[in-house]
Every structure is written in C-alpha cells, then in structure tokens.
Amino acid sequence: MTTSKTSRAAMALFAAAALALAAPAMASGGADLRMERAPASRLDDASLQRGARTFVNYCLNCHSAKYMRYNRLTDLGLTEDQIRDNLILGDAKIGDVMTVAMRPADAKAWFGVQPPDLTVISRVRGADWLYSYFLGFYRDEGAPTGWNNLVFPNVGMPHVLWAYSGQNKLVTTEFENHEKAVGAAIATKALALVEPAPGGKYLLRTLAVDQPGSMAPVQYRAMVADLVNYLEYMGEPSRNKRITLGIAVLMFLGVLFFFAYWLKREYWKDVH
Numbered sequence: 375m376t377t378s379k380t381s382r383a384a385m386a387l388f389a390a391a392a393l394a395l396a397a398p399a400m401a402s403g404g405a406d407l408r409m410e411r412a413p414a415s416r417l418d419d420a421s422l423q424r425g426a427r428t429f430v431n432y433c434l435n436c437h438s439a440k441y442m443r444y445n446r447l448t449d450l451g452l453t454e455d456q457i458r459d460n461l462i463l464g465d466a467k468i469g470d471v472m473t474v475a476m477r478p479a480d481a482k483a484w485f486g487v488q489p490p491d492l493t494v495i496s497r498v499r500g501a502d503w504l505y506s507y508f509l510g511f512y513r514d515e516g517a518p519t520g521w522n523n524l525v526f527p528n529v530g531m532p533h534v535l536w537a538y539s540g541q542n543k544l545v546t547t548e549f550e551n552h553e554k555a556v557g558a559a560i561a562t563k564a565l566a567l568v569e570p571a572p573g574g575k576y577l578l579r580t581l582a583v584d585q586p587g588s589m590a591p592v593q594y595r596a597m598v599a600d601l602v603n604y605l606e607y608m609g610e611p612s613r614n615k616r617i618t619l620g621i622a623v624l625m626f627l628g629v630l631f632f633f634a635y636w637l638k639r640e641y642w643k644d645v646h
C-alpha cells in the first residue's frame with residue numbers, strides 16, 4: 375500500500391518534471407515562437423562595458439538591479455573613477471547597489487505592473503529570449519504604451535530603445551495548417567510567431583520596418599547583443615572569473631603533463 379503510494383507520488387513528480395522541461399518549447403499557450411540567437415561574447419570586456427552603459431542609461435530609470443553593486447563593474451576592466459564618471463547617474467555612491475529612482479507605487483500606476491528587478495533576469499529568461507525581446511517590439515496603437523512585443527504579447531514596457539531601432543509593424547499571414555506556418559516561420563530566419571487561429575488555420579506573425587531608426591539594423595543588433603551580454607554577466611558575475619581560472623588551470627595541467635611525461639621517460643630509460 376505504502377509502496378504503491380510512494381511510487382504513484384514518484385510518478386506524479388516525474389510527470390511534473392517532464393512537463394516543466396517541455397514547457398519552454400511551447401511558450402505562450404500553444405503558440406510557437408522562433409527566437410533569434412544572442413551572439414555570445416561572455417569574455418569580451420569591451421562589449422560588457424558598452425552593455426553596462428546602455429543598461430544604466432536606459433533601464434535603471436524604471437528597473438532596479440538590487441543585487442548588483444556599481445563597484446563590481448571593476449570586473450569588466452573599468453576603474454572606480456571611470457565607473458563614477460560614466461556610469462553612475464545621480465548621487466549614488468560607488469559601493470551602492472543599482473536602485474531605481476521611481477517609486478514602486480508610481481510604476482504600478484503608470485505601467486499597470488511593476489518593472490521587475492533585472493539582476494538575475496537572464497537566468498529566468500535566457501539570453502536568446504532577451505535578445506529576441508529587444509528585437510520584438512512593434513507599434514500597436516491599441517496598446518496603452520503604443521507598443522507591443524512579439525516575444526512578450528501585451529507587454530507593459532514601452533520600447534525604450536526605439537529611437538535607435540526605428541519602428542516595426544506587425545505583418546500577419548494566414549496558413550492552412552500548422553506545418554506550413556511553421557515551415558514559413560523557419561524560412562524567415564528571423565523572429566517569428568505562429569499562433570492558432572479560428573477554423574483550424576494558423577497565423578504567422580513577423581515584423582517589418584515601418585520607420586527606420588538612427589542606427590542601421592546591424593548596429594542596433596550589436597547594441598542589443600552587448601546589453602544582453604551585460605544582463606547575463608549581471609546574473610552571474612563570477613562566471614567570467616571561473617572561465618578564465620579554468621583555462622589557466624587546464625594550461626597549467628598541460629605543462630605539468632609534459633614534465634611528468636618527460637620525467638617518466640628519463641626514469642625508465644635505463645630499465646628498458
């Protein structure tokens with residue numbers, strides 16, 4: 375009796391785990407999202423510095439990063455003076471965490487939702503999601519902020535980088551079945567969303583440029599890649615140290631192996 379109960383509990387747990395693993399693949403309730411891959415450049419300090427600058431200039435007005443201290447940015451090869459002069463806006467001190475000027479209650483009133491803390495957002499969403507999110511904004515006159523997002527439908531956040539990216543509009547195409555719509559989504563090689571529509575049909579939603587921004591698309595993508603790179607770094611700042619330490623340890627072991635092998639040959643030379 376007890377064994378069957380525990381095994382049933384184990385089965386339920388297993389099923390729940392399997393579901394949790396399967397969930398990301400079917401994001402946003404039955405819709406298929408084709409995301410864009412974030413170009414990874416974790417150890418590129420220049421990219422991380424550019425990302426940090428975008429972050430403090432365009433994100434900290436609304437979002438906080440309460441678990442990140444400014445002086446930690448010395449990790450990225452910046453001096454404390456550089457951080458103070460270029461990255462700290464307002465009267466924060468170098469040892470302070472990245473807080474937000476806006477009061478949470480105001481934020482709630484303005485946007486309907488409180489902008490979440492972004493310190494560990496990359497661990498929740500992943501780099502590709504974040505990269506796609508910043509490519510996914512489009513003009514939507516029906517939305518309270520005038521913006522909507524392919525990756526985050528009905529998002530409460532306005533597109534804060536729109537002056538650089540320009541404005542995109544939504545393009546919807548109807549397909550007879552799921553397979554055809556997904557095939558077309560893959561063929562776009564870009565951000566694309568497939569959604570079920572009435573009558574068993576499927577809609578493919580993609581974006582097209584409506585008004586160009588001040589940056590060329592490739593420049594804007596580079597800016598977003600740097601920003602996402604920074605968000606990833608912030609989620610796990612010590613990872614960079616771990617990677618460089620790991621490489622140093624492997625190199626050390628390589629050199630040690632060479633000497634050990636050489637010593638072994640010296641010892642056994644007279645025996646053979």
Ligand code: HEC
Nearest residue numbers: 432433435436485487488489490495528529530531532534
């Ligand atoms: C004008 C205020 C404002 C600014 C500036 C802003 N955001 Fe937001 N952001 C919001 C709000 C409000 C939400 C919540 C949206 C919702 O849940 O519908 C949000 C949501 C997000 C999310 C999704 C969080 C989730 O639920 O997973 C991410 C990621 C994000 N913002 C990143 C950024 C980054 C990076 C910047 C800087 C480039 C930025 N935001 C600038 C207001 C802002």
